[in-house]
Amino acid sequence: MSTWGKNNPDQTPKMSWSLEESKGKLETFCAYQERCAWEVRRKLYEKSIKGDAVDQLIDTLTKDGFLNEERFARAFARGKFRIKKWGRNRITRELKLREIPTDLIRKALLEIDPDEYYEVLVQATEKKWEKTIEKDPYKKRFKVIQYLISKGFEQDLVKEAIGSIQ
CATH class of the missing domain: 1.10.10 (Arc Repressor Mutant, subunit A)
Known part of the structure; x- marks a missing residue:
């Protein structure tokens, strides 16, 4: 949700959708890219559609195969x-x-191949290790570990990957 309209008085506010128009717009929204019910609810809230209409629209999209x-x-x-x-x-x-x-x-x-996952982790570890400028090896190791954990990798795998490049 941008604040652009507040800073630009020439911009018209976002128009809310009617219920008839919202079904077609949501079908396009879901066909463009995979969406979940949470994203659709958020979109409908932005367009001032609330209550039972939201549940009906989500049910319709699910039945029609737009939402899975x-x-x-x-x-x-x-x-x-x-x-x-x-x-x-x-x-x-x-x-x-x-x-x-x-x-x-x-x-x-399960869509993530374990071998590919570990390979990506090792590549990220090597790349971050080379980029990190730190004289103290313990601080450097700590910074690399923190970075990889923030990317969502498991701590035991991160330590194993760091051990493999040292």
Whole structure:
């Protein structure tokens, strides 16, 4: 939600959708990219649609195949791992934020190949180790570990990866 309109008086405020128009707009919104019910609810809230209408629209989108939580979770996990190089912990945290059930999160994490996961972790470790400018080896090690944990990698795997490059 931008504040651009507050600073630019020439801009007209966001128009709210009618119920008839919202179904078509949401179909386009969901067809463009995988979405979850949480994102659709957020979009509807921005457009001033609340109450039972939200649940009806989400049910309709689910029945028509535009909205599928499992499909979203799997695509999200694959994409965030391959593109952003996030670890399992970060992906899990983000999916929980989007109110995805735990069993679907577990299924989504199966999309990540364990060998590829460890290879990405080692590459990230090497890259961060080379970039980190620190004279004290303990401080350097601490900084690299903190970075990798913030990316969502598990602590035991991070220590193993650091041990493999030293």
